[in-house]
Amino acid sequence: MQKSDYLNLIDRELVSSPWYIQEYYQAKATVPLSPATLYQYLTEYRRFFEWLIQEGVTPVKKYCDVTLETLEHLKKEDIELYKSYLLNRTKENGRSLSRRSINRSLNALSSLFKYLTEDTENSDGEPYFYRNVMRKVHLVRDNETYATRAANIKSELMLGTDDHDYLDYIDRTYETTLSPTQMRYFKRDKLRDLAINALLLGSGIRVSEAANANVDQLNLKVATLGVTRKGGMRDTVPIAPWTLPFIQAYMEQRETLYHPQSTEKALFLTTYRGKGSRMTSSSIEKMVSKYSAAFKVRVTPHKLRHTLASKLYLATKNEQLVATQLGQNTTTATGLYTHIIDDEQRKGLDKM
Structure with missing residues (x-):
């Protein structure tokens, strides 16, 4: 909302x-x-x-x-x-x-x-x-222990190359499943939908933070987005470089596609009565659900956040960096991601 x-x-x-x-x-x-x-x-x-x-x-x-x-x-x-x-x-x-x-x-x-x-x-x-x-x-x-929670959600995460493959699927393959009527709306929203999915995968922000983001908070030169976190705290979130081309492509066509009024500052737009207006969190959730179900398995934007956190921990092995990226004040919740990708326990058992 x-x-x-x-x-x-x-x-x-x-x-x-x-x-x-x-x-x-x-x-x-x-x-x-x-x-x-x-x-x-x-x-x-x-x-x-x-x-x-x-x-x-x-x-x-x-x-x-x-x-x-x-x-x-x-x-x-x-x-x-x-x-x-x-x-x-x-x-x-x-x-x-x-x-x-x-x-x-x-x-x-x-x-x-x-x-x-x-x-x-x-x-x-x-x-x-x-x-x-x-x-x-x-x-x-x-x-549930962290290990149990991790095992339950791991199949819903886009680990390995799945996150790249997911965006490539939306970009190149998804349209082959559509009717002519569906194709018309898909072509209009394709760049936006790719940008949103890329941003979620490349930054780990919450769906509400994406919906509430404004154009002037996005800085593609330094790859950051300003967001309002839970509790009203302002934060500047780094964005993974590999996702920037998708966001850049949308920004170049944002006004042409959605015709927003000069007072409309929302980063992600939809069309309402011929004018661009802010996209809601629920609309983003439905959009992610639609594409992910067609790709492999239906997931929520929160699972894309889990994906970013898990891959960031795999790359850094630093829980504090993961917590900072997610906008969390402590590392209490980041233990989940160590269980998702850390296979040292399994390797140890295999050697016994």
Whole structure:
């Protein structure tokens, strides 16, 4: 979704939120956290407060009426019961929530409680309350090791020459599978689609970062792209040189193909009512899904990010460099990539 879409959804959430949630949003919007993150946090708060009402932890009947006193006096047992509720909750497709989804919910609550107990000020200059129950609550342990996760996703990555072959497939072969009507739209969007796939494979940026990127943030001379990371942090991301020709070809035809107005700064465009407008994250996801399914196996843009990270670790054997490329503050998550490409364990077993 575009930023404006998230802001509209946020407005709808805030209308029915307690005053201190609205205050929290105003404080975090100036950090700034991204609209996507803030919207996710607001929906997590609504879900948690509705659970408090349903379970009788608070006597109020409406989400907007949940008081600060209720939050101040929550017990660790209450939060553990909520964790249990999340662990046993199923989505519309009948699947359970993943451990990572549950931990995102707990992290959202931790952010709120930290704000209320440390960052706020009442008329006496003191926080709204001091007791932060979330400090006593641990995240849910992931039930998969890095090795298991790596084995599960490795078949979906474009390792070896697959990333080069994938772009070559879009460039030279994909059109042979199309009808005349499909061919018309493919020819219009081919350069753009190649550029997006190349950028994802050559930089490891998130799909939202690609969708929100602007023309003036791209510097082909030094092979970098300016993006806004999670949490609102600005970052300059290096791009692998082998992908630059695809991006350059698109940039040379961007205005001719999509006729954007002079005020439209989006890097990647689509056509809406005859004018170029910003391409959304969901549209990029569908596009990647379409090409990758025709190439070998259907993947998401996040798997292209995993591909870049895995190949960068293979080339450097440096987890910190991988974390920096991905815009991560620590190397906690990069252990996954060492398991994807590091075959030293297998070599050792073969020698036994």
